[in-house]
Amino acid sequence: MSGVGRIVLDVGLAAIWALVMVQTVVLLGLLRRTVRLKTELYAAMPEVTKHDRLSGGTLVEFEAPELATGATVRSADLRGAPTALLFLTAESGGTPADWLLDTIAGIRHRSEGRLLVFCEGSDAACSELSRLMGPEVSVLLDRKGRVRGQFLVTTTPAAVLLDSDARVAQYGMPEHVPDWEEEVV
Numbered sequence: 001m002s003g004v005g006r007i008v009l010d011v012g013l014a015a016i017w018a019l020v021m022v023q024t025v026v027l028l029g030l031l032r033r034t035v036r037l038k039t040e041l042y043a044a045m046p047e048v049t050k051h052d053r054l055s056g057g058t059l060v061e062f063e064a065p066e067l068a069t070g071a072t073v074r075s076a077d078l079r080g081a082p083t084a085l086l087f088l089t090a091e092s093g094g095t096p097a098d099w100l101l102d103t104i105a106g107i108r109h110r111s112e113g114r115l116l117v118f119c120e121g122s123d124a125a126c127s128e129l130s131r132l133m134g135p136e137v138s139v140l141l142d143r144k145g146r147v148r149g150q151f152l153v154t155t156t157p158a159a160v161l162l163d164s165d166a167r168v169a170q171y172g173m174p175e176h177v178p179d180w181e182e183e184v185v
Contacts, residue, residue: 050163061076066138067119078162080161082163083113085159085161088157117140157173158173
């Protein structure tokens, strides 16, 4: 190869390397801007709303007193069998109707696990609910809806199914609750 041809080849290769370097600098600048913008957007996003649900497999630690016995029930006690948690508000303007008692009886009949009813309301109203449901159903006092809030439940009645490891498996609520419906905030 002649000297002039070699110089042209070297200049061409140098130009290509210069273009690659310029493109790399431009791409790095765009990447930095994108990351900064994404970080700002995530920072501006609102926190998890109360209408969200916990993802499956989430473990929620709680404890609440059982009204009939006074014993404290803890989430750690629920391991070993599936458990249905039913959240109710005792002071929603009425007493539990037959549909509710029938629903609880149906859950107990179909379930291989346990059923715990969390009652939010005054001690007297929740004790009356416990008396109406009988000794077969454990009614726990949910003071100020703390346990309900930990599960991000916003309306009552509602249910959360826990798996045998006491982790959230599923949510549920009736489509219509005759004369016993309340939005809880």
